[in-house]
Amino acid sequence: MGVEVSVEGLTKSFGSQKIWEDVTFTLPEGEVSALLGPSGTGKSVFLKSLIGLLRPERGKIIIDGTDILQCTAKELYEIRKLFGVLFQDGALFGSMDLYDNVAFPLREHTRKSESEIRDIVMEKLELTGLTGAEGKLPGEISGGMRKRAGLARALVLDPEIILVDEPDSGLDPVRTTYLAQLLIDINAQIDATILIVTHNINLARTVPDNLGMLYRKNLVMFGPREVLLTSEEPSVRQFLRGSKLGPIGMSEEKDDAQMRQEQAHAEAGHNDGSPGEDEVKGVPPQMQPTPGSPQRQGELRREKRVAEMLVTLPPEAQEAIRAEWAARGHGNGRSTAAATRDSAPADPTPTASATTAAEPATTPAHAATPGGASPSGLDDHYGSDQN
Numbered sequence: 302m303g304v305e306v307s308v309e310g311l312t313k314s315f316g317s318q319k320i321w322e323d324v325t326f327t328l329p330e331g332e333v334s335a336l337l338g339p340s341g342t343g344k345s346v347f348l349k350s351l352i353g354l355l356r357p358e359r360g361k362i363i364i365d366g367t368d369i370l371q372c373t374a375k376e377l378y379e380i381r382k383l384f385g386v387l388f389q390d391g392a393l394f395g396s397m398d399l400y401d402n403v404a405f406p407l408r409e410h411t412r413k414s415e416s417e418i419r420d421i422v423m424e425k426l427e428l429t430g431l432t433g434a435e436g437k438l439p440g441e442i443s444g445g446m447r448k449r450a451g452l453a454r455a456l457v458l459d460p461e462i463i464l465v466d467e468p469d470s471g472l473d474p475v476r477t478t479y480l481a482q483l484l485i486d487i488n489a490q491i492d493a494t495i496l497i498v499t500h501n502i503n504l505a506r507t508v509p510d511n512l513g514m515l516y517r518k519n520l521v522m523f524g525p526r527e528v529l530l531t532s533e534e535p536s537v538r539q540f541l542r543g544s545k546l547g548p549i550g551m552s553e554e555k556d557d558a559q560m561r562q563e564q565a566h567a568e569a570g571h572n573d574g575s576p577g578e579d580e581v582k583g584v585p586p587q588m589q590p591t592p593g594s595p596q597r598q599g600e601l602r603r604e605k606r607v608a609e610m611l612v613t614l615p616p617e618a619q620e621a622i623r624a625e626w627a628a629r630g631h632g633n634g635r636s637t638a639a640a641t642r643d644s645a646p647a648d649p650t651p652t653a654s655a656t657t658a659a660e661p662a663t664t665p666a667h668a669a670t671p672g673g674a675s676p677s678g679l680d681d682h683y684g685s686d687q688n
């Protein structure tokens with residue numbers, strides 16, 4: 302089962318450049334979460350911090366009960382074994398065929414025999430739809446296949462936390478949906494905690510249990526998906542609509558004059574290409590595991606967890622949550638929700654801490670990376686700094 306990842310008061314700077322500060326939230330065990338944010342807001346820096354490649358100057362990152370900012374190098378090595386990381390480009394060794402790429406972490410970090418390794422590699426290749434392609438070199442296959450091979454490699458050491466960096470980059474929308482389905486199916490099968498960093502609005506709206514957003518050097522919000530998807534917070538609303546209207550500009554925050562001018566253009570009928578209000582309104586149904594998959598244990602735990610916090614959420618989010626439970630017609634959250642309905646005032650402006658739900662980040666760091674010198678091999682891909 303996946304483990305909880307809890308981040309408390311985390312602050313990271315490079316020299317005098319503050320990336321984000323006082324970030325606090327929890328990735329709940331076995332749930333799927335997505336972290337959004339405009340380019341340059343420090344999402345990748347956050348992922349690197351979770352796996353111990355970057356060192357925030359303040360705060361805690363508690364993984365399976367251990368604060369990785371305080372622990373020894375040996376403890377960090379052990380914690381990194383809990384992670385599987387899917388990098389944007391798959392991060393495969395160009396000179397190795399897919400079989401050897403996927404087998405790499407097993408050969409590097411376990412004492413398994415070649416026949417045991419073969420069973421595991423072939424199982425993961427089948428899971429990711431790559432049976433028959435094991436003899437191909439990364440340069441001979443498509444970007445989507447490379448992503449799936451990267452995922453197969455991230456899974457061979459049975460990660461409890463899976464981190465996915467922009468799963469849609471370089472993929473067409475259809476392949477992005479297949480990859481998202483694979484992540485949900487894997488979550489159903491192994492109950493790993495999953496954190497996805499993405500810009501893809503459709504993926505953010507339909508795949509995760511929880512959403513968070515980084516902006517203005519802060520975690521603007523983090524909580525159940527329904528909270529962000531119904532939020533009127535200007536940056537969240539703008540981002541989830543992919544609209545020009547709002548505080549987020551091309552390279553930095555807009556000033557009031559620019560916002561007023563764009564608003565006037567919109568009111569005068571200018572079409573800026575943003576999706577229509579109806580296309581992105583409300584909370585779409587969440588992606589479910591492929592029929593025949595096990596029930597997602599994370600979903601069951603989430604239902605109970607969200608039921609307990611339901612009355613603290615904004616009314617629109619409560620309504621969306623109840624509607625989804627009613628549509629699915631299952632789970633103990635449904636009855637708990639009914640029991641607590643209208644029994645307490647909602648907080649109309651939830652903050653990250655108010656809506657915080659514990660969520661995890663996963664990926665066996667070493668499993669996902671080709672390098673062998675570092676405990677996980679992650680350093681070789683991302684580069685490690687001790688800033």
Ligand SMILES: Nc1ncnc2c1ncn2[C@@H]1O[C@H](COP(=O)(O)OP(=O)(O)OP(=O)(O)O)[C@@H](O)[C@H]1O
Binds near residue numbers: 320341343344686
């Ligand atoms: N090792 C580093 N040294 C100095 N600055 C860095 C380092 N790594 C990242 N940065 C800076 O941190 C900021 C955030 O970068 P990051 O890549 O995390 O953003 P992001 O939100 O993932 O962006 P994108 O969505 O475009 O991938 C950028 O200004 C970047 O230049």
